[in-house]
Structures are given as C-alpha cells and as structure tokens.
Amino acid sequence: xxxxxxxxxxxxxxxxxxxxxxxxxxxxxxxxxxxxxxxxxxxxxxxxxxxxxxxxxxxxxxxxxxxxxxxxxxxxxxxxxxxxxxxxxxxxxxxxxxxxxxxxxxxxxxxxxxxxxxxxxxxxxxxxxxxxxxxxxxxxxxxxxxxxxxxxxxxxxxxxxxxxxxxxxxxxxxxxxxxxxxxxxxxxxxxxxxxxxxxxxxxxxxxxxxxxxxxxxxxxxxxxxxxxxxxxxxxxxxxxxxxxxxxxxxxxxxxxxxxxxxxxxxxxxxxxxxxxxxxxxxxxxxxxxxxxxxxxxxxxxxxxxxxxxxxxxxxxxxxxxxxxxxxxxxxxxxxxxxxxxxxxxxxxxxxxxxxxxxxxxxxxxxxxxxxxxxxxxxxxxxxxxxxxxxxxxxxxxxxxxxxxxxxxxxxxxxxxxxxxxxxxxxxxxxxxxxxxxxxxxxxxxxxxxxxxxxxxxxxxxxxxxxxxxxxxxxxxxxxxxxxxxxxxxxxxxxxxxxxxxxxxxxxxxxxxxxxxxxxxxxxxxxxxxxxxxxxxxxxxxxxxxxxxxxxxxxxxxxxxxxxxxxxxxxxxxxxxxxxxxxxxxxxxxxxxxxxxxxxxxxxxxxxxxxxxxxxxxxxxxxxxxxxxxxxxxxxxxxxxxxxxxxxxxxxxxxxxxxxxxxxxxxxxxxxxxxxxxxxxxxxxxxxxxxxxxxxxxxxxxxxxxxxxxxxxxxxx
Ligand SMILES: Nc1nc2c(ncn2[C@@H]2O[C@H](COP(=O)(O)OP(=O)(O)OP(=O)(O)O)[C@@H](O)[C@H]2O)c(=O)[nH]1
Ligand SMILES: [Mg+2]
Numbered sequence: 001x002x003x004x005x006x007x008x009x010x011x012x013x014x015x016x017x018x019x020x021x022x023x024x025x026x027x028x029x030x031x032x033x034x035x036x037x038x039x040x041x042x043x044x045x046x047x048x049x050x051x052x053x054x055x056x057x058x059x060x061x062x063x064x065x066x067x068x069x070x071x072x073x074x075x076x077x078x079x080x081x082x083x084x085x086x087x088x089x090x091x092x093x094x095x096x097x098x099x100x101x102x103x104x105x106x107x108x109x110x111x112x113x114x115x116x117x118x119x120x121x122x123x124x125x126x127x128x129x130x131x132x133x134x135x136x137x138x139x140x141x142x143x144x145x146x147x148x149x150x151x152x153x154x155x156x157x158x159x160x161x162x163x164x165x166x167x168x169x170x171x172x173x174x175x176x177x178x179x180x181x182x183x184x185x186x187x188x189x190x191x192x193x194x195x196x197x198x199x200x201x202x203x204x205x206x207x208x209x210x211x212x213x214x215x216x217x218x219x220x221x222x223x224x225x226x227x228x229x230x231x232x233x234x235x236x237x238x239x240x241x242x243x244x245x246x247x248x249x250x251x252x253x254x255x256x257x258x259x260x261x262x263x264x265x266x267x268x269x270x271x272x273x274x275x276x277x278x279x280x281x282x283x284x285x286x287x288x289x290x291x292x293x294x295x296x297x298x299x300x301x302x303x304x305x306x307x308x309x310x311x312x313x314x315x316x317x318x319x320x321x322x323x324x325x326x327x328x329x330x331x332x333x334x335x336x337x338x339x340x341x342x343x344x345x346x347x348x349x350x351x352x353x354x355x356x357x358x359x360x361x362x363x364x365x366x367x368x369x370x371x372x373x374x375x376x377x378x379x380x381x382x383x384x385x386x387x388x389x390x391x392x393x394x395x396x397x398x399x400x401x402x403x404x405x406x407x408x409x410x411x412x413x414x415x416x417x418x419x420x421x422x423x424x425x426x427x428x429x430x431x432x433x434x435x436x437x438x439x440x441x442x443x444x445x446x447x448x449x450x451x452x453x454x455x456x457x458x459x460x461x462x463x464x465x466x467x468x469x470x471x472x473x474x475x476x477x478x479x480x481x482x483x484x485x486x487x488x489x490x491x492x493x494x495x496x497x498x499x500x501x502x503x504x505x506x507x508x509x510x511x512x513x514x515x516x517x518x519x520x521x522x523x524x525x526x527x528x529x530x531x532x533x534x535x536x537x538x539x540x541x542x543x544x545x546x547x548x549x550x551x552x553x554x555x556x557x558x559x560x561x562x563x564x565x566x567x568x569x570x571x572x573x574x575x576x577x578x579x580x581x582x583x584x585x586x587x588x589x590x591x592x593x594x595x596x597x598x599x600x601x602x603x604x605x606x607x608x609x610x611x612x613x614x615x616x617x618x619x620x621x622x623x624x625x626x627x628x629x630x631x632x633x634x635x636x637x638x639x640x641x642x643x644x645x646x647x648x649x650x651x652x653x654x655x656x657x658x659x660x661x662x663x664x665x666x667x668x669x670x671x672x673x674x675x676x677x678x679x680x681x682x683x684x685x686x687x688x689x690x691x692x693x694x695x696x697x698x699x700x701x702x703x704x705x706x707x708x709x710x711x712x713x714x715x716x
Contacts, residue, residue, distance in 0.1 A: 004072040006282045006389045010274050011074045013091040016101030017109035018080035021131040023047050023058055025261035026075045032192030032267040033066035045377035046077035051477050059084050061091050063375040068271045074391045080111050082686035083470040089118045089418050094331045094346040097125040097278045104130050104138035125248045127255055133165050133172040134260040158253050160217050164207055165258040175266050178211045188263035218243045249279040281389025286317035287348050289413040316413050318349050322388045326350030327407035329415045335446040337485050343397050353385045358406040369394045420452045422689040423468035427475050428493040436489050443486035497666045499574040500618040506531045507613035511605030513597050524597030526558050526586035530609040533578045540580040550586040557595040558583050561602025570610045572707035617700045620665040623690040628683040630657040635678050643667035
C-alpha cells in the first residue's frame, strides 16, 4: 500500500459519551471510503475485542485508517463509558484533532465534558459532531438551536455550525455545507455518498444567516479578511477555506457538523471536512520532550510507595518532520496470547523504515522493529516505512512498554505520558484450582501491560490476591478476560477499601541488630528519622551519613529494610505512604556487618520510630458525579451527607440534575444498588479517585481492631 507523507496524514481521536455512536461512526466512514468496515463476524472494525463485543461497548482504544482523496486518516476509537475514560485521555498524544460526538437524543453528557477537557488541556483542535441526527429529537429547529446554545454555554461563542441538517418528512437525509453553500443529499442506509443539490427553499434564509455568522466569526481578528468582508460583503471561497483551516488549528472556532452513523448519512462530508480543515501532524506545534535528567524515577508498586526526583526545566521541542532524528512514542500495548506483544506508536520525528533498530532510552536496550505496520482494527497491514506524524504498530518488541520513547542512538529524550488515575476499587479474587493459581500471575501481568490502571498484588494481612481497577465492571471484565484468553478461572470476592497508613509527626528511632551465633556474628546499627510528607508524596529515602559511620554499600539495605516493613503497615497492615526516611547515623563492624544485618537494623529502627511518629490511617476519597432526575436531588443529597459526603455543587439541565460530591470510598461500595432504589433506576453515577485523607478517629479504631495483624517472620 501507498506510504503517506507528513502532509497527507490526519490523526483523529473520536471522543464522546458512551453510546453516542463513535464506533459506528468510524465504521460508517470506513464503509464510505470503501475500506473494510466490519470484521468477519459483522462487528465494526474497531470493536474486535470479545469482551467489548459481549458488552456492546468500547473499553480500550482501537485504531483504524481510511484512505480518502489522496490522504490517510488515522482514527482512534475511544471508550465513552466513564470507567474507561482514562483511555480516551491517552489518545490525545497521538492525535492532532478531536472529533467530539454528541448524541442528538441525549445532548451533552458527563463524559462529553470530560473528554472536552482532556482535549482542551493539550489545545487540541476540536470538531463537534451531532450524531444520531436521525433521532426525532433532532427534528425541530428549536431543539437544534437549543443544542447549539447548550454547547455555547459550556464552550463559548466559538462553537459555530458549518453545516445545517436537512430534516423533513423523510427524516435526516442531507446536510447544507455553510462554507460552499451547497446541499448534499443522501439515501439513508446507502453507500454514504451524497449527491450535490440546491439548498431546499425552506432552509435558504436560515442557511444564509448561518453562513454570515460563520464568515464573521472566522474573519474576527484578521484585518485583511475583515476588510474584504466589509468591502465586498463576503470573503472569496479559497480565502474562507484557508481562514477556517487556520481558525480550527488555532482553537479559534469549534465547528459543528451532523451525521447519522447507523444510516451512513453525512460521512463523506465529514471525511472531506477532516481532509480540508484538520491540521496535518506537520502543522501542529512541536512535541515537548525532555532529557533523562528529569525523567521521574518511580518505584510505584501498586501500594502507593513512590520515589521521585525533583524536576528541572529542560524541555526540548521536537518538530514533527522527517528531517529530525527518528523518535517514536508508544501510546498503547496489546498482548495477544498467540501473536505476543503489539506496540502502537506515533512517529514523532524521522522516517521509520522496516527493520530499523531504535534505542529504548528509559530501559537502556535497543529494539529491532521488524514488520512495522498499521492497524485496521485487529488486522496488521505491513508497510515498508512510516513518515513523521504517522501512527504505526510493531510486534514483539522485547522490553518496550506503553509510555516509552524510542529513537536514534545518541539522542536521549522522553515524552511524558499523560497521567493514569489511581484505581478506584479493589477486589479480592480466588483462583479456582491450583492450576489456575499457577497461571494467574503471568496472565495478569500480560493484562497489566495493556491496561495501565489495573493493579495486582497480595493483601499483606490475609495473603489474598487483590485486583484493583476502575470499578466493578472493569474488574469483572478482567476476570472474564482471564477466563477467555488465558483459561484461568477465578472467583471474585467482596470489594475492599485500599486504606493506607502514614505518620503525623517526625520521629527518630534506633535499630541495632547484633547476634553472635557460632563463627561469624551479625552486626548492623542505624539511626533514622521519619518525617511526614504531603499527600501523594509517596516514599522518599535520604542518606545523611557523614564521616563513614556506615559504609555506603550498606545504606541501600537499610532502605530496603524500612520499605519492606512500611509496606506491611504498622496499625492495620496497610502500606505506609507519604513519608521520608533519613538515615543519619549508625555504626558497623569490620567483620560481622552484612547487608542482611543492616536490613534488619533498618526494620528495627523503623519500628522504633513508629512508637512516637503517631501513625494514622488514610482512606481514599472519591470524586463522585451523580446524574439523576431533579425531583430525586433532595433525597440523593441527604443520603450523601449521611455517607460523610461533601457536596461540591449541583447543576440542572432541563429535568436532570448533576450532583458533584467528595465521598469516602468506604461509603460507596454498594452505591449502585442504593442509587437505583432511590431513583427507580433513573440515576447513574461516576466516581474516580480524588485523594487520600485521614480516617476519623472512631472509625479508625474499628478498622484497626478488626484487622488481623500480619504474622511477623524475623529473617536472619
Ligand atoms: N439511530 C441511530 N443509532 C445509532 C447511531 N450511531 C450509533 N447508534 C447506535 O447506538 C448504539 C451505540 O453505538 P456505538 O457506536 O457502539 O457507540 P459508542 O459511542 O462507540 O459507545 P461506547 O463504545 O460505549 O462509548 C448502537 O446500538 C448503535 O447502533 C445513529 O447515528 N443513529
Ligand atoms: Mg465504541
């Protein structure tokens, strides 16, 4: 197949609330472009995952491409269900524009705003598509104008229609292009190709007024265009097209278009719009990267213990062109039980040829990129080369993970991945048999490569296997993937609250391990200071030994002893976080000192500190958004108050109310059932981890007294 140059590429993230029709729209556009639009079993091309097909929703990003009028458009299909919305965020780095879908039937929904914010954070050009325009609700001019007003209320007056839908007794069957002032008429459920025709008389006046509004907005701030507009009364078409292109690129306008993805109406026009108006990778600002000095060193282990280095500002701006040295960024990983690891990357700069060898900077290893290709859903189409800006895949890289930057040897730069939220729910799981237990960890490690939010570890108190994820549905889908893909059966047990422990004050402690047994003795001796860090501070270790009181070689063993003990907690067996441990003094013995002896000394010193450091329990506080009929708002707010919730705000939209609150996770474990009964099934909610906070004393006592202290095994 043809390879496409930088200027012939468009990378589009398709975003929107669940069921707005993203996956169907991509399939419809592919069909219009005469590309494979469905898989062998009839599902849309980007809906290939068995789990997603079974649940009728997208749960992770998928990629497909269309060759259209000499360019290649790469689409990234993203999930619209709130629990998986972090995936949509990770589509922002490889994309040059966001197409935000709005369901004509339901209007702006909670995830619509969330994904809009993601795109806005990166100043990504945004196009609004009112999909499902075949719905009777899109039928009247009033409801259409109300929708535009609602969008302007949220995102400003720069929201501007570039089309009018043609809706009559035959339903939605055409669009008026407000730039060229032509109409395109479709046969619903046809091949997606419109026929050019005159603007229907009934819409003429409205179309003219909308055209003028568009011209006026685009000309704003551009003196030559303003002059032309006032002198001639309009702007010549080629100037107007160029001005709209620039205004979209600079986030000065957010155009609105209309489609019906199920009936394939308006999709050729949307493809044309993407081709003519969306910036190519080359036209977007250079990509910010930084040198390894600033790379955060992380020992994140799922238990909240993170070691970080202080950042320094050393940003490098890398233009997206073939002439710069090769650099790729891996934005997604898929692990196929048979084909192995498939890494999805964006070519940030340079031209990547098949069989290239690139350096994975963070991991210090080189990787050979044999068989590079592009993805059409699950199918890999091999290509000889990929130019700067293109999205590609490569199978079987050895060490590369999502978020890694690779490139030519000699340069070393890293692109910061976008943040992934912390898991919101933790469940205990139990393998059904011994064989399942053996398969569990390898299978989950493969799933964790694909899914950055998933965590797997053992409960330090009960030794249970724990799975942490975005919520019940997420964890259930993992259990199901374990069964389908890896033939590993597990039972899901009750959800757990991932409490943490921390310290409230600074304390010092002395740990001395001295043993004389037979020949060699053991001797380790250290003094440490434990200090609280702000929430989210993780774990920091400082070596403050002067004058060789402890040889350097033994200091990491002290850190290890502290960390291993901290992970087991002091009060109720939960990992201890947000503290700094400083070793400042100690002594050693020329013959009897060993790493093991210092590790034990570190552990003893840490325990000694706990006597006075005022250890305390922390609990996760969730950011909750609840969508309910407005007459249920009083009851819902009252109930949240009784759950130690803090109401942050309430918004009404028509007859719906959206309540935002912060509520401890411990109070939300069965909220789904409670909300259903309070709203007669009319309510929905979304929650994500916000921060950790101290557990109130009375409650903390209960948790501590009901916890079983882990059995401590002294190693020596
Ligand atoms: N009437 C009508 N139905 C549509 C249209 N687009 C999608 N649908 C239907 O809406 C449902 C959801 O469509 P999807 O394409 O899966 O929606 P999505 O936005 O990808 O949903 P998530 O992956 O869950 O975020 C399906 O039943 C589609 O058949 C449309 O334009 N008109
Ligand atoms: Mg979808």
